[in-house]
Amino acid sequence: MDLLFAKALGDTAVVQTRACDDPRKGKGVFALVDLHDGEVVMRDSPLALLPSAELSEAAIEDARDVPPATIDTCTTCGAFTGTLTTQLKTLLDARAQSRPAAAPPAPKPKSGKKRKGSGTAAEDDSLPPPPVKGLDALALPESEWQPTRLRERMFVKKNGAFCCSTCATHPVATMRERAEGKWKAFVDAIGGVPRADRRCLLLGAKILAVALAGEPDAVNGVAHLCSRPVWDLAPSNADDADEYRKNVRKAVEASWPKLKAALTAAFGADVTKGNGRNGRNGVPCTLETYARLCGATQMNALAVKVPHPLMKYVVSTVAAEGALTEHVQWLVREKAERVARKALEEEKVLGGLMDIDDIDLDSDSDDDETRDANGDERYSFRWGTEQDEGFDFDTTVFPAYKGSAIFPLASSLNHSCDPNCEVAYVDDSRVHILAKRTIARDEECTIAYVDPDLDGEERREELKETYGFDCECDVCIREGFVPHLKRRKVLPPKESGGGLIWGKLDAELKARFKAEKQAAEKAAKKGARGPKQAPAKKTAAETKKTPAK
Structure with missing residues (x-):
């Protein structure tokens, strides 16, 4: 199981992440046990949230x-x-x-x-x-x-209203308060780019603020989503792929100096200077990091409603x-x-x-x-x-x-035009993933990134415009949208877990996890009687006969 899922869900997990059979899809979420209609697959809180109103306001000059x-x-x-x-x-x-x-x-x-x-x-x-x-x-x-009852407005500031001290001191709120003018300059710099690209840039900037100044778990939560810069995500068979790459790269590179100025004003020069691993989380504050985070939002952001x-x-x-x-x-x-x-x-x-x-x-x-x-x-x-x-x-x-958000766990769910899971929001942006039907053990859990009731052409157009890929699910194949000879030529394979930026972080996390596991096994053997070995730790599927509600 993915280390992030193992830590977040523990022995109560009813799903796990692993590589998909189709290498272009990277990782997916798979059921550890049989799940039934209406059961909770997972719950998750966003790393960063972008309200639709804020996205629209960025395009308004006055x-x-x-x-x-x-x-x-x-x-x-x-x-x-x-x-x-x-x-x-x-x-x-x-x-x-x-x-x-x-x-x-x-x-x-x-x-x-x-x-x-x-x-x-x-x-x-x-x-x-x-x-x-x-x-x-x-x-x-x-x-x-x-x-x-609804939540109280505990803190009302110039940069917003907040329901609790945790929300008031969130890294994004801190950045907008300490670097108000410089953050506004960054937003103005991307106000003229197409809406879908503006969404990626704004969310990518917010996630970078969380990675630089948030808790270490927040960094781990986004590391596994970073694979390629956003300009490498245009479908290779798209007529305007080269033009898209050129325009989005220009927008990212032009906005980066203004974003770095805002991050420096908010968190200090020691966090953003140079190209090394700075700050308490060891995250490089570089153009490459920003571009990869924008790519993560393009491929993994979920709609919040x-x-x-x-x-x-x-x-x-x-x-x-x-x-x-x-x-x-x-x-x-x-x-x-x-x-x-x-x-x-x-x-x-x-x-x-x-x-x-x-x-x-x-x-x-x-x-x-x-x-x-x-x-x-x-x-x-x-x-x-x-x-x-x-x-x-x-x-x-x-x-x-x-709005739109990046979730450390739920964003690993892949799209299907006939999904077996659905997304639900109750009273805030925390997401609940629910089974829509019976899901067999080892079956991939999927959600719909767009409304599955849309006409096939509309559905595929919205997926391509918003998420940058051509869907090749069974529904699209059945409806004749994916000629068999071209089915495998839409996107290049994803790079594995984080590439250059996160390689050291992944290695450190794996080493710590391995050391903790070895220590636990050693303690178990020491406490065993006689030559008989301690029983192996049961898996989540063995210890949990019924899925968690």
Whole structure:
């Protein structure tokens, strides 16, 4: 078993990492025991987290154009903070501030009736959101999966709001606080690169900060993911492979001096000077390290999506209809306005009446109906009675927390368009990997990097654009997307565990692990009676007959 998994999961492990039969895939995660539908395969916390809002803001030149936040979350871990009431107020205020002075008329409610006590449709559309008062009793029901209350905002600083001291002192938070101006210069330097590449560069920079200043376990957690520089990851059969390599290498090399300046300001020159192994973790602060970490994010980052607590409240609490009818009704109409406004802008572009540059194509917000329909968990409701006015809505009016993250364990899971595992987030960015069906012992555990319900061409295009590879799973082969003569020519084989950067670290870790194992065996033999040898230590599969819940 991989040393990282052995240390993190111990004797309770129901999975292990090992080399895949296909050398291009590198390592994979395999079941140690039979797993059944709904059972937990693993849990993991991210090394670094990149909110989608932060990714979009990096492309906005004027800070005054940054839209207000629709959710209150911890800057480091993504946990929702405050109360249901404060979350509702934040959402309503943000939506109200983002409305243009003259919004297009929203479609009429599906009921076709005029709302009780209201004026004309135009007058209703221009009304401010209803006040949030008398709702302090709103609370989520207690369950195994959901805490009874949201987390408190323990620390509010210039660089963000945090739910605990651990999050407030995270290496990324420390860097952004101590090197605010230099970090902003780095972000500005990559603001113009394509969104997928910008995501790799931002996450790679954050992981480097964690590796330089975090705990040694954090370094071990990312070492096994680093194989090649990001510019070596373009599919070799892609028409634009050479152009991609040239552009992404230029972006990495141009942004590196600004990132190094931010790291130096945050952690000191002794951590970042020279090309040797500096700092308490012995990580080289070099362009090569940065490029390899960007490559790790390209190949291993997972999408994070934490449901809004108000969505959970509406789904689980019957009393929600009486408490939130006015607020939800206003949100439904405001969302219809946004959809109509976006459709009108696209129509003007097609008609030559508007420049395409005037449309926010970089947005990852929840008003992107196509993105929501493909990815968000949603529940549909009809509130109201025949006597009163009823209206239809779904829970996507409550925006989820979205982002990307690198996980030390879960990022080792490979992709399949027909996965046997699924990814779940409960109340923050900690990931739960659950079995979707029975998984036999020694079978590889896989997840879907993109929505598996997408059309085959859309699915493959998103995988190539976001993760840089052409999928060759059984589904893609069955659908005729992978000609047999070309199946093995998509990506060069991955280099084994970390290459030049992490070789010494891996050797030291293996030596320490071997010494500890030999010491334990020696102690066991010494305590044995007579010439009889001490029994061999049982494996996780032998000691654990049923998988951990």
